[in-house]
Amino acid sequence: DTEVTQTPKHLVMGMTNKKSLKCEQHMGHRAMYWYKQKAKKPPELMFVYSYEKLSINESVPSRFSPECPNSSLLNLHLHALQPEDSALYLCASSLRDLDEQYFGPGTRLTVT
Amino acid sequence: SQQGEEDPQALSIQEGENATMNCSYKTSINNLQWYRQNSGRGLVHLILIRSNEREKHSGRLRVTLDTSKKSSSLLITASRAADTASYFCATDAGGGSNYKLTFGKGTLLTVNP
Numbered sequence: 001d002t003e004v005t006q007t008p009k010h011l012v013m014g015m016t017n018k019k020s021l022k023c024e025q026h027m028g029h030r031a032m033y034w035y036k037q038k039a040k041k042p043p044e045l046m047f048v049y050s051y052e053k054l055s056i057n058e059s060v061p062s063r064f065s066p067e068c069p070n071s072s073l074l075n076l077h078l079h080a081l082q083p084e085d086s087a088l089y090l091c092a093s094s095l096r097d098l099d100e101q102y103f104g105p106g107t108r109l110t111v112t
Numbered sequence: 113s114q115q116g117e118e119d120p121q122a123l124s125i126q127e128g129e130n131a132t133m134n135c136s137y138k139t140s141i142n143n144l145q146w147y148r149q150n151s152g153r154g155l156v157h158l159i160l161i162r163s164n165e166r167e168k169h170s171g172r173l174r175v176t177l178d179t180s181k182k183s184s185s186l187l188i189t190a191s192r193a194a195d196t197a198s199y200f201c202a203t204d205a206g207g208g209s210n211y212k213l214t215f216g217k218g219t220l221l222t223v224n225p
Binding site: 042043098099101104108 | 215
């Protein structure tokens with residue numbers, strides 16, 4: 001299984017809602033990532049988990065809360081988002097930090 | 113910023129022609145990677161080239177790396193309509209627990225049938 005899955009594919013939420021994005025991989029990868037991508041822009045790193053521990057937080061606002069329950073799962077909890085947070089949220093994983101990253105198809109988030 | 117800069121920003125060619133995209137970066141790297149992204153979807157890893165390598169091939173892809181000029185190029189030979197996508201170079205920064213990739217702005221390649 002060389003796939004990273006993300007759910008949901010699309011999400012529309014109001015500014016007062018609480019929602020979660022889910023990412024899963026069964027490749028035995030020990031590093032997992034969340035990226036945010038706006039239209040016609042490159043992916044921007046948000047968080048890195050290495051061996052289930054948060055190793056990098058790129059000064060992301062606290063309304064985004066990551067969680068790594070186990071080595072195969074990565075969640076991104078969303079609360080009180082702003083319309084400018086609307087974007088494609090990509091999850092990725094890699095065997096180790098310096099290796100190539102495998103990306104999921106992303107969750108298209110719209111905040112109304 | 114370590115962010116790579118791709119050149120050109122957009123490239124339109126006919127099927128069967130070769131496509132060359134360039135990437136420049138600013139600081140020392142461990143490796144440089146190239147990714148492809150079809151419209152609105154996840155990225156697909158193409159090639160990873162390490163700082164001590166100068167050239168790497170994978171099928172119709174050829175990547176070069178010149179660390180003295182801090183630049184890399186991606187050549188796609190005999191292009192196909194299915195190669196239409198955005199192509200990003202990604203450079204690494206930091207080490208140990210601070211390792212991360214930074215993506216360049218990308219080149220939008222359109223291959224016309």
